[in-house]
Amino acid sequence: MTGGTCMKWSAITMSGTLVQIIGIYFFVMGFFPVKPTLKGNSGVESLRFDCSVEYDMDPDPRSFLEKLEIQPQFHRIVLMVVDGLPAEFLIGRDKQPPRKEFRDAMPYTHELLLNKKAVGFHARAAPPTVTMPRLKAMVSGSIAGFLDVAFNFNTQVLLDDNLIGQLKRFGWRMAMYGDETWLRLFPDSFLRYDGVSSFFVKDTVEVDHNVSRHLNEELSRYDWDLLVLHYLGLDHVGHLGGRRSSLMVHKLQEMDNIVAQLHTSLLGDGSKDLGRETLLVIASDHGMTQGGNHGGASFEETDALALFVRKRPFLEYFDGRAFQVDLAPTLALLVGVPIPKNNVGALLLPLFDSLPATEMLRALEVNSWQILKLLRVRYPKSSCLKSICSGQKSIYKDNNEEIQKFCHLFSIATDAHESWRKSSCISTNTSCISADGEAVSKAYLSFLHSASTWLARGTTQKDSFLIFSGCFFMLLSMIFFMYVSWKIILEDYIASKSMVLLILKPENWITVAGVCGHALSFNSSSLVEEEQFTLHFLQVTMWCLFLRGTIQRLGCFQSMSPDSYKLLWDRMSCSGEHFKQKREDAQQNQLIISLKQAFAGLLVLITARLLRGWHRGGVNWTTLPDIAKWLEESDPLILQAFHTVSLATVYGICCWLILNHKLFFRLKYVVAEIFTLAVVLIETYNLRIHGGISSHADSFSIMIAQVVYGLLGGTVCAVLLLSPFLLQTKGEVVVLPGKNSGTEFQTCLNFISKVFLSSWCFLQFLLQKPVNGVPILLLLVQLIGSLIFFSLSGSALNFWLKVLMLYLMGSSGHMAMGNTNTLATVDVAGAYIGLNQHSIFLSGLLAFIITYASPIIHMLGILLLVSMDDIGNPIVDKLEGNNRFFVRISLSCSIPLLLSSVVLTSFTFVMLLMQGHLFIWSVFSxxxxxxxxxxxxxxCGIIINSVASLYVYAMI
Amino acid sequence: MAVDTQNKGYSRYSIWKVFLLHFLPPVVLFLGIWVLPYRQGLNLIEHPAETLRIAGVLQVFFSIVMYSFMSLKERRCPSVWMAIWRSILSLPIGAFVLIFIAIIFGAPWELEHRLKSAFWGQLISAIVVLPAGIVLGGSWLDWQRLFASTRPQGVLEYSVCIPAHGAVIGAWFGAWPMPLDWERPWQEWPVSVTYGMAAGYFAGEIISFILSVVKARNEVSKED
Structure with a gap:
């Protein structure tokens, strides 16, 4: 391998990477376009029918009400949000009444429903079903685009037009008790407030008591117009014990008592209303699964509640299906404020049943205009929307069938409304109004519902040019990587003198088939959800094949005969020449090596199974018990003990790795001392934070964490920079007699990679949740076991196969650390460790380090693998040795790039195929x-590996 | 070489014998998993442990009878008692190893599944390990040759080795549908794995039969 070819390959690899980045950028921009939203707040202009996007900065409430022509029905609202309450508990499912225990737990609320004083809806929530985005949806009526949700997990203030902001501008006085999310979303909006935190999930009592204790005082005061109560307890009960938790019934009873208290004091017979009608809204932000979790898109999780209680009875018992976003326009028009601009919800008509038909239709009209404006913004090119906006009455034509349908429905509704108006103006006969009015309202509703669902689904115009060019670029880069990998693999065969064809060995082709199968499995949404099974199965299958190969070699020398064995041995292990020379020694050695290998392989398999059982990832079986849940629910002391013991073990392993190194006598002791200090600090930090000394991060803990960052980062940099020089100045004999120690280059890289690996593991102990302490240890043990196995197997396993296997183990370990393919499992809490102030970049970096702990451990393991010497594959001279390590370093870069690009490219095509799939936003995106x-x-891994190797090569 | 001397002791197989050797075990497995349990009102999906127990016990007795008889005819086993001793030894060891492998692959390790797992281990050991145990005895080299390198020699070894490989590979494929969210009862451990194992075993018997007729019989006759 000459310098020229090396340059060529690096150039192809780098351009492949560049092309891949461009491809990802194009595809993401094309596939997840940022939803165009309307800026500003809506006001009087929302009552004029034109499609302008201008807005009034400061609408005058009085002029708005005049132009609205709808009498406000309510002047006070109590919004009681019960976090995580599934609508099923109160109004049943599929026309079935709710379960008896729940009905019995909430007698008062059921009484209200039966007496038609209340009306309840299944207010379907959009995924992700977590509190913050759901609250935003409830008050603004809009559903954020996928990327908005993904990247704004922590955005604080809600700047879009929303109900709370509108009410504030209309002079409403508001009070809020409960989840502090409200305070972060709407700072300075509330007159009085008391925020509670959902940080202590195990607390189910205090968190609600802190809300209810304000009730008596607030109910006796008359200075508020909106009272928000957000109860978190029920969600905590769900997280602890699921839907059937024994605490659930008590919690529901508590909620029922609060409803009773609110109802009797605000809407009861003896209540003073001071001429102001009050509406009591009981809503939930999301539902929960049987196990009490939420975040996904299943019926159980999205089944949120919207229940309205008023003084006048409702006309008929109505248990309809609705959307959570419908809450915003309904409440807005009920109290007479403009509908928020980006609202995609439709009015809940049963709430308007007491209005005269003119006003009811006017409300539908205002809602329809607002939705039409939003459609126009989402689909600016549409010709039929343009013609509606310009007031033409011609036949609309549009390329997009759905938009065409909306135009059609809208014109039907407006036409019907127009003719109804003319007829009703002449005769004010009530029966005629109600009959025709119903037809008009139906026409409006059919427009509203179809447009609302379409808008909520987020189907926006995708830029197909960007999408296809992105796909093309990714495919191109994959071909680049394939070409380079293939070339280097061939070079590796020459360098290591094993001329066995690739396809001959079952390990090789089964691996290739396995990688392809993994890529193909993305076509099934449940295999995407449960990817941990695929990865584990693939990994274990590979290891079983490797072990089978080991057993083939185990003891094959005892039987000195048939040619088949000799042939087998020649083919599997080393060259025939070598075999003849050292036959006697090799017999004994091979037996011992094979036995060692078998033990290493077994160790890897057992750790793999433990890792797989640690977290029950995925979606379908998350509720079943696993080791992590058992540890978290048991005594905190046990958890702490597990964490400490695994930290100590990892420390022992890392010291063994570093001190066992043949060179660097002074440096390695210094490094070991620094690591000792770091470990002591990490343990102190953990004891402070998780051991109950201080419940949240104080300045001392933050300082400890920062010192640990500094120590580990400094060690890594110093070792990388200094070790080539220390190696030279020491003047040691590098190729130790009797051992195949490789070149100076290899020795130096070996030390550096060990330091990298140890530092990374220690860093994880600081950042990860305490329950992930043992998995880090297991990952390290598994990595070292497999490295021992690989180094013992020599050229019986091809080098590219070893790199590929380590990469696969990295992906499998990623799932074992509790990550899943839903965004809900990203450990946001760990992303603030050691940070003094909020910094999006640093928190993002920490979250990345936490989430991708395992892939990067294994990338560092690949560096260690490159620098390890093979048994049975001795280096004859330095030139050959260097050549071989060049090939290996190239392989260690190209194989991971190829694998990740195979997954990326295949998944991109899956995204293209699944565009219309029901789960496109909840599973695939x-x-x-x-x-x-x-x-x-x-x-990241490749940059670390290549920079380290290039630097060391350049310096030696 | 031990194998060669033993091969000389092989009696010639008529095609009918070869057929029976490959036809009877699948029939017994079929009887054990489907026919007999159904007569008692049991089935694999609803009563996995009981069904697997019936199939396993039947298979164990059948394997002991058939393979001891066959091996004795070949003079590979010194005595009947030796055959029984070998089966007593190989069945639990095989079951243990196979259950261990199944758990490594992801079978549930919770104690509530212990009966199912144990009887599944008994069944798969009875069709994978037990025949080989009776035929091969304690010869490590033969075990290694048959199971690590897949190089059977002669009709009897083919009939032991190929169906065993088929059963293991079939069980491996049988685990594939388990993570899918179809919510069918047969996706539970160990139902689909048992189906896959049976299918692989049947396929293995067919392949072994064809190979025996085409290849193994000739091999033996050449050596004669």
Whole structure:
């Protein structure tokens, strides 16, 4: 391998990477366009029918009400949000009444429903079903685009037009008790407030008591117009014990008592209303699964509640299906404020049943105009929307069938409304109004519902040019990587003198088939959700094949005969010449090596199974018990003990790795001392934070964390920079007699990679949740076991196969650390460790380090593998040795790049195929984000590996 | 070489014998998993442990009878008692190893599944390990040759080795549908794995039969 070819390959690899980045950028921009939203707040202009996007800066409430022509029905609202309450508990499912225990737990609320004083809806929530985005949807009526949700997990203030802002501008006085999310979303909006935190999930009592204790005082005061109560307890009960938790019934009873208290004091017979009608809204932000979790898109999780209670009874018992976003326009028009601009919800008509038909139709008209404006913004090119806006009455034609349908429905509704108006103006006969009015309202509703669902689904115009060019670029880069990998693999065969064809060995072709099968499995949404099974199965299958190969060699020398064995041995292990020379020694050695290998392989398999059982990832079986849940629910002391013991073990392993190194006598002791200090600090930090000394991060803990960052980062940099020089100045004999120690280059790289690996593991102990302490240890043990196995197997396993296997183990370990393909499992809490102030970049970096712990451990393991010497493959001279390591370093870069690009490209095509799939936003899109970040983590690993090797090579 | 001397002791197989050797075990497995349990009102999906127990016990007795008889005819086993001793030894060891492998692959390790797993281990050991145990005895080299390198010699070894490989590979494929969200009862452990194992075993018997007729019989006759 000459310098020229090396340059050529690096150039192809780099351009492949560049092309891949461009491809990802194009595809993401084309596939997840940022939803165009309307800026500003809506006001009087929302009552004029034109499609302008201008807005009034400061609408005058009085002029708005005059132009609205709808009498406000309510002057006070109590919004009681019960976090995580599934609508099923109160109004049943599929026309079935709710379960008896729940009905019995909430007698008062059921009484209200039966007496038609209340009306309840299944207010379907859009995924992700977590509190913050759901609250935004409830008050603004809009559903954010996928990327908005993914990247704004922590955005604080809600700047879009929303109900709370509108009410504030209309002079409403508001009070809020409950989840502090409200305070972060709407700072300075509330007159009085008391925020509670959902940080302590195990607390189910205090968190609600802190809300209810304000009730008596607030109910006796008359200075508020909106009272928000957000109860978190029920969600905590769900997280602890699921829907059937024994605490659930008590919690429902408590909620029922609060409803009773609110109802009797505000809407009861003896209540003073001071001429102001009050509406009591009981809503939930999302539902929960049987196990009490939420975040996904299943019926159980999205089944949120919207229940309205008023003084006048409702006309008929109505248990309809609705959307959570419908809450915003309904409440807005009920109290007479403009509908928020980006609202995609439709009015809940049963709430308007007491209005005269003119006003009811006017409300529908205002809502329809607002939706039409939003459609126009989403689809600016549409000709039929343009013609509606310009007031033409011609036949609309549009390329997009759906938009065409909306235009059609809208014109039907407006036409019907127009003719109804003319007829009703002449005769004010009530029966005629109600009959015709119903037809008009139906026409409006059919427009509203179809447009609302379409808008909520987020189907926006995708830029197909960008999408296809992105796909093309990714495919191109994959071909680049394939070409380079193939070339280097061939070079590796020459360098290591094993001329066995690739396809001959079952390990090789089964591996290739397995990687392809993994890529194909993305076509099934449940295999995307449960990817941990695929990865584990693939990994274990590979290891079983490797072990089978080991057993083939185990003891094959005892039987000195048939040619088949000799042939087998020649083919599997080393060259025939070598075999003849050292036959006697080799017999004994081979037996011992094979036995060692078998033990290493077994160790890897057992750790793999433990890792797989640690977290029950995925979606379908998350509720079943696993080791992590058992540890988290048991005594905190046990958890702490597990964490400490695994930290100590990892420390022992790392010291063994570093001190066992043959060179660097002074440096390695210094490094070991620094690591000792770091470990002591990490343990102190953990004891402070998780051991109950201080419940949240104080300045001392932050300082400890920062010192640990500094120590580990400084060690890594110093070792990388200094070790080539220390190696030279020491003047040691590098190729130790009797051992195949390789070149100076290899020795130096070996030490550096060990320091990298140890530092990374220690860093994870600081950042990860305490329950992930043991998995880090297991990952390290598994990595070292497999490295021992690989180094013992020599050229019986091809080098590219070893790199590929380590990469696969990295992906499998990623799932074992509790990550899934849904965004809900990203450990946001760990992303603030050691940070003094909020910094999006640093928190993002920490979250990345936490999430991609395992892939990067294994990328560092690949560096260690490169620098390890093979048994049975001795280096004859330095030139050959260097050549071989060049090939290996190239392989260690090209194989991970190829694998990640195979996953990326195949998943991109899956995204294209699944565009219309029901789960495109809830399953496939989050996974796409993960895939992109996996590619990023591969880049990081490769940059570390190549920079370290190039630097060391240049310096020696 | 031990194998060669033993091969000389092989009696010639008529095609009918070869057929029976490959036809009877699948029939017994079929009887054990489907026919007999159904007569008692059991089935694999609803009563996995009981069904697997019936199939396993039947298979164990059948394997002991058939393979001891066959091996004795070949003079590979010194005595009947030796055959029984070998089966007593190989069945639990095989079951243990195979259950261990299944758990490594992801079978549930919770204690509530222990009966299912144990009887599944008994069944798969009875069709994978037990025949080989009776035929091969304690010869490590033969075990290694048959199971690590897949190089059987002669009709009897083919009939032991190929169906065993088929059963293991079939069980491996049988685990594939388990993570899918179809919510069918047969996706549970160990139902689909058992189906896959049976299918692989049947396929293995057919392949072994064809190979025996085409290849193994000639091999033996050449050596004669």
């Amino acid at each position: 989050p996974k796409y984000i993960y895939v992109c970040f996996t590619v990023l983590s591969t880049y």
